[in-house]
Structure formats: structure tokens, C-alpha cells
Amino acid sequence: MYSMFTSTIAAISTPHGKGGIAVIRVSGDEAIQICEKFVYPVSKKDLSSLPSNCAVPVNIMYENGILLDTGIVSVFRSPKSFTGEDTVEISCHGGIVVTQEVLSRALACGAVMAGPGEFTRRAFSSGKISLSQAEAIGNIIDAKSAGSIILSNRNAQGQLSKYTDKIYNEAKNVLSEVYAETDFPDEGLSSMSKEEMRERVEIIVHELESLISTYETGKAVVEGIPTVICGKPNTGKSTLLNLLCREDRAIVTDIAGTTRDVITESVVCGNVTLNISDTAGIRETADEVESEGVRRSLKQMEKSDLLICVFESVSYDENDEIILRKAKEMQNQGATVLIVINKIDLNDNPDETHFKDFSNIIKISTKNDSYYGTISEAINKLYMCEQLSDISSPVLTNARQKANAEKALNSAKGALTALKESSIDVAGTELEGVMTSLGELDGRQVGIEIVDDIFSRFCVGK
Ligand SMILES: Nc1nc2c(ncn2[C@@H]2O[C@H](COP(=O)(O)OP(=O)(O)OP(=O)(O)O)[C@@H](O)[C@H]2O)c(=O)[nH]1
Ligand SMILES: [Mg+2]
Structure with missing residues (x-):
């Protein structure tokens, strides 16, 4: 098959570290000839005589004829391979040194080291897959x-x-x-x-x-939503972060102004991924450190797509007004706002009239784990992610x-x-x-810089 790439590439395709087995992948016009120099089927047949898509036990040898390892080799002939080129996959024992030694043999025998995502890039360039598939x-x-x-x-x-x-x-x-x-x-x-x-x-x-x-669903599930937890001090923002992370990530105390800096985590909530930040409670304050925290909280609200605004069931004051004004401003600019009325264990019939400009409101107690489902359901509903199996269209x-x-x-x-x-x-x-x-x-007419950018995000070996 015609190949636009002249070199034959090799890389370790399994993660770096100790494991049961590792796979070294070699792809290109010379893949079989290169591997033939150091990989010998136990059956004594030549590697080049093997049919496509078959796997055979092999001895992997050092240059001086000493055994390096034993393993299994799979041969895929062009065009019936992932890259569309001749490809040899060598499965060997998964030690750090032995894997590196097998790769070194492939490089010494004529292969060049693959760049990040280069196997997938070759699959794209040879028309095996489209850019969105890659x-x-x-x-x-x-x-x-x-x-x-x-x-x-x-x-x-x-x-x-x-x-x-x-x-x-x-x-x-x-x-x-x-x-x-x-x-x-x-x-x-x-x-x-x-x-x-x-x-x-x-x-x-x-x-x-x-x-x-x-895209709203695709972004929520695959990329993650930039999310902020905001509210006046002591409403339970950090307790909510801990509930969503299912661990004690942030310090919780009954002292107003506990959180001073922005704490960011990536959490999976049902089908949605939240790139979520807990922030300092927003209020008028003379304390220099705290007011810097407040400034950062407001900035975080501006940067986020989802604002989880936390209020208390038992109190509503001018600090809550500041949050609501900001939330409304951000909602007008396209952000999604989820109003959380917290601490309903203290009052299960809170006044909701302040929140009439918002349509997504839940009442929970962040102290009580059983409310995890309520917040998870609300968030998944916002992004139409409750049942991904119901979505039949491409995303x-x-x-x-x-x-x-x-x-x-x-x-x-x-x-x-x-x-x-x-x-x-x-x-x-x-x-x-x-x-x-x-x-x-x-990808039919895509510029080279865009292709470079996409594949640079892949790991070496893929
Ligand atoms: N009764 C009750 N108390 C709660 C609930 N959730 C949190 N608390 C308590 O409220 C206090 C403040 O909780 P935090 O999570 O630290 O509140 P915060 O909003 O992060 O506070 P700052 O970081 O100071 O802005 C702690 O004593 C919590 O135990 C709840 O659902 N019910
Ligand atoms: Mg806090």
C-alpha cells in the first residue's frame, strides 16, 4: 500500500511501569523486516512468512544471540491494520527494563521513535479513520x-x-x-x-x-463543566464540595470565613464531569486576607459556566443579595445557575421568594450524604445527561x-x-x-496546525 510516511516508527504502547505484559508497537513499510532481525517465531518460520492478523509465540533476542525475552508477536499487514501500514505488535513481559530493551532493539534495527499520537495520526492520514474518530x-x-x-x-x-x-x-x-x-x-x-x-x-x-x-451534553460528559460553589460565609459550600468529592477535601468549621482561597477539583457526578471550585464566602469585610478571597470568589463566578449558589434555610441577608445579583448577571450572560437552599434539617420550609428569577432550585442538607442523589440528579438534568443510552444521535x-x-x-x-x-x-x-x-x-480539509495540535495531546505509543 502507498504510504506517505517514509519512516517506520516504534514505541511502547502500554503505560510506563511494572505490569504483567507490555506491548511494543512497530508500524511502517519496514516493520516486518525490522522485527525479523530480533524477533524469531518459536515455530522456526520467518516472521515475513506469517499471514496477516495472526499471533505467534516468539523469542526476542539481543544482537549477540542471547535471549532477551519470550513473548507473542502479532503481525498486521497493510491495509488491514490500525495505522493502515504493516504493523508488528510485540507483547513481552511487562518489566520497566525488559520493555525498554525490546524497544531499543527495534530502534537499533532501523525503527525511529514515534512521536505523541503518531500511530493514530498515521491511521488518520491513510484514511482509516476520520478526525472526529481520532x-x-x-x-x-x-x-x-x-x-x-x-x-x-x-x-x-x-x-x-x-x-x-x-x-x-x-x-x-x-x-x-x-x-x-x-x-x-x-x-x-x-x-x-x-x-x-x-x-x-x-x-x-x-x-x-x-x-x-x-455539545451541551458532550461538553458536560467529556470535557467537564467549569463550575463554582459560591455563597456567603458558613452556608455549607465546603461541605457541599466534600459531598460531591465523597471525601474530606476542604476544611469545614462553624467559623464564618474558613475558606480563604479557591480550591479546585475534578469530580464525576453521575454522567457529568465538574471542574469545580470551592470559594471563600462572599461578604463585606475589613479583613485584608478575607477580602482578597472574596475578590477571587467573584472572579471565579465570572469564569464559570455553572454557578452553584448556596444559601441557608434559616437566614437571608444583604450578603445573599450580593450573590444573587452577581448570579443573575452571569445568568444573563449565558451561565447556568443552580440555587441550593442548604441546612433544611434546620428549617424544611424556607422562604423561596428571593429566588423567583431562577428556575433550578433544590433544597438539601449537605451534612447528610443521602442528599447526594438530589444534587446529582439536578446537575445531570441540567445537561440532559440522565440517560446517555437514550441518546441516539452523534454528539x-x-x-x-x-x-x-x-x-x-x-x-x-x-x-x-x-x-x-x-x-x-x-x-x-x-x-x-x-x-x-x-x-x-x-478532517477532509483541515489545516496541518490543527492536526498537529490534536495529535500532540495523545500519549506516545497511541
Ligand atoms: N445544620 C447543618 N449544618 C451544616 C450543614 N451543612 C454544613 N453545615 C455546617 O455549617 C458550618 C459551615 O460549613 P462549611 O462547609 O465550612 O461552610 P462554608 O460555606 O464553606 O463556609 P466558609 O468557608 O466559611 O465560607 C459547619 O459547621 C458545617 O458543619 C447542614 O446541612 N445542616
Ligand atoms: Mg468553606
């Missing part, structure tokens, strides 16, 4: 929750690619009709009426809008994908307006824009 594979490796694996697997199986390919082809079909109309207006080549073109583009707009709406999982989908949507809307105004040339340009943005989303 990103999904990275997400599976980085997954912090079962939910993240479920969603990422859907994209890894190509669901997002199939969906964007379909829209791409729809845009292409309308575009060819537009070209027929603009380039040969008198020859009647276009079989589509303007009305039909408009209807087709309306469908594209609708499909892109529903794709973009999935956008990162900001890059969303930005490209939004660009495609803007172009599609532009095409629709142009068709309504009978500016058929402009409609053509806009439809080309739809195709370019979808091409960027899934």
Missing part, C-alpha cells in the same frame, strides 16, 4: 467516567463522521444544481426548482442546529467541533437567505462555505 479514541483513553466512554465510543465508531458526511453530500448536491443554474442558465440543466433548493437547505440548517445542541464533544459546526450553520443560513432573495451566486458561495466547515470538522 479525537474520540483520545477521549476514550482520557475518560474520567463511564459516561465519557459511552459517548466517545459512539464517535469512535464513526457516528459523527456519518452524520456530517450526510450533510456534506446534501450541500454538495444542492451546490451542483446551483452551478448548473449559474453557469448554464439557458440550458435547463438544473433539475431542482428554487423552491426545492430552499427546502433542502432548510433541512441542512435544521440538521446542523440539532447537531450543535448536542459534539469539543469546542473545535462546535466552532466548525457553527461556521457551517452560518453559511447554511446565508445560503437560505440568498436563495430567498434569488441571489443564486451568493447561495453557491455559502454552500461552498458549508462544505469547507464540515470538511474542517471531520
Whole structure:
């Protein structure tokens, strides 16, 4: 098979450290010839005579004929391999030194060290996988929750690619009709009426809008939501952080002003990942250290997408007003606000009239573990993450994908307006824009810097 990469690469694909087995992966035109120099099947057959997709027991040898290790070798011939190239995977004993020695033999015999994500990059470059499939594979490796694996697997199986390919082809079909109309207006080549073109583009707009709406779920599950716990002193913010972390992460006392600095954690709550910060209680104060804490709390509120604002069931005062004003301001700018009325063990019928501008309100006692379910359910509901198995559509999982989908949507809307105004040339340009943005989303026309950036986030060996 034609390969655009001239070198054959090698790397340890299993994590660094002691384990039962380790895998060294070698990929490229010379993979089999290189491994043949130090890996010998126990059957005495040559490695190069083995059929594709088979695994055989082998002896792995030092240059001077001394045994380095015994193991199993799998041979995958191009194009039927992950990278699309000839690939040899050597499973050896998983000691730190023995693994490194096997890799050194591969390098000494002609392979070069693989860069981060280079195997996956080769799979992308040889057309085995799309860019969104490559990103999904990275997400599976980085997954912090079962939910993240479920969603990422859907994209890894190509669901997002199939969906964007379909829209791409729809845009292409309308575009060819537009070209027929603009380039040969008198020859009647276009079989589509303007009305039909408009209807087709309306469908594209609708499909892109529903794709973009999935990012809220994708972000919550895969990337995590920047979240702040805020409120006046002593309302139970740190107790709430500890409840969500299920450990005593932050100091809790009955002294108002216990938390002085911002404490940040990544916690999985049901299917949602929260990148959550506990903050100093917000109040008017003359204490210099505390007022710096308050300043940081307000800044954290501005930086967060989800504001969990904690109030007490037994008191409401001007400090709570400061929090609510800020929360309302942030809500107007697009943040999500969850109002938590805490300490309902002290008063189970608190006054809720102060919170009429907010629709997400829960009443709990953070001291009592049994309320974990109440807060988890509320948060998962906010991001439509209660039942991921119910979601059948593909899901956008990162900001890059969303930005490209939004660009495609803007172009599609532009095409629709142009068709309504009978500016058929402009409609053509806009439809080309739809195709370019979808091409960027899934890698058909993506720039090299973006590809570099995506694969640099992978580990070496993947
Ligand atoms: N009765 C009752 N007390 C609670 C509850 N949750 C927290 N507390 C108590 O409230 C006090 C303050 O709790 P913290 O979690 O430190 O409150 P905070 O909001 O982080 O306080 P600062 O860091 O000072 O702003 C502690 O004595 C907690 O034990 C609750 O649900 N019911
Ligand atoms: Mg605290």
C-alpha cells in the first residue's frame, strides 16, 4: 500500500511501569523486516512468512544471540491494520527494563521513535479513520467516567463522521444544481426548482442546529463543566464540595470565613464531569486576607459556566443579595445557575421568594450524604445527561467541533437567505462555505496546525 510516511516508527504502547505484559508497537513499510532481525517465531518460520492478523509465540533476542525475552508477536499487514501500514505488535513481559530493551532493539534495527499520537495520526492520514474518530479514541483513553466512554465510543465508531458526511453530500448536491443554474442558465440543466433548493437547505440548517445542541451534553460528559460553589460565609459550600468529592477535601468549621482561597477539583457526578471550585464566602469585610478571597470568589463566578449558589434555610441577608445579583448577571450572560437552599434539617420550609428569577432550585442538607442523589440528579438534568443510552444521535464533544459546526450553520443560513432573495451566486458561495466547515470538522480539509495540535495531546505509543 502507498504510504506517505517514509519512516517506520516504534514505541511502547502500554503505560510506563511494572505490569504483567507490555506491548511494543512497530508500524511502517519496514516493520516486518525490522522485527525479523530480533524477533524469531518459536515455530522456526520467518516472521515475513506469517499471514496477516495472526499471533505467534516468539523469542526476542539481543544482537549477540542471547535471549532477551519470550513473548507473542502479532503481525498486521497493510491495509488491514490500525495505522493502515504493516504493523508488528510485540507483547513481552511487562518489566520497566525488559520493555525498554525490546524497544531499543527495534530502534537499533532501523525503527525511529514515534512521536505523541503518531500511530493514530498515521491511521488518520491513510484514511482509516476520520478526525472526529481520532479525537474520540483520545477521549476514550482520557475518560474520567463511564459516561465519557459511552459517548466517545459512539464517535469512535464513526457516528459523527456519518452524520456530517450526510450533510456534506446534501450541500454538495444542492451546490451542483446551483452551478448548473449559474453557469448554464439557458440550458435547463438544473433539475431542482428554487423552491426545492430552499427546502433542502432548510433541512441542512435544521440538521446542523440539532447537531450543535448536542455539545451541551458532550461538553458536560467529556470535557467537564467549569463550575463554582459560591455563597456567603458558613452556608455549607465546603461541605457541599466534600459531598460531591465523597471525601474530606476542604476544611469545614462553624467559623464564618474558613475558606480563604479557591480550591479546585475534578469530580464525576453521575454522567457529568465538574471542574469545580470551592470559594471563600462572599461578604463585606475589613479583613485584608478575607477580602482578597472574596475578590477571587467573584472572579471565579465570572469564569464559570455553572454557578452553584448556596444559601441557608434559616437566614437571608444583604450578603445573599450580593450573590444573587452577581448570579443573575452571569445568568444573563449565558451561565447556568443552580440555587441550593442548604441546612433544611434546620428549617424544611424556607422562604423561596428571593429566588423567583431562577428556575433550578433544590433544597438539601449537605451534612447528610443521602442528599447526594438530589444534587446529582439536578446537575445531570441540567445537561440532559440522565440517560446517555437514550441518546441516539452523534454528539459534539469539543469546542473545535462546535466552532466548525457553527461556521457551517452560518453559511447554511446565508445560503437560505440568498436563495430567498434569488441571489443564486451568493447561495453557491455559502454552500461552498458549508462544505469547507464540515470538511474542517471531520478532517477532509483541515489545516496541518490543527492536526498537529490534536495529535500532540495523545500519549506516545497511541
Ligand atoms: N445544620 C447543618 N449544618 C451544616 C450543614 N451543612 C454544613 N453545615 C455546617 O455549617 C458550618 C459551615 O460549613 P462549611 O462547609 O465550612 O461552610 P462554608 O460555606 O464553606 O463556609 P466558609 O468557608 O466559611 O465560607 C459547619 O459547621 C458545617 O458543619 C447542614 O446541612 N445542616
Ligand atoms: Mg468553606
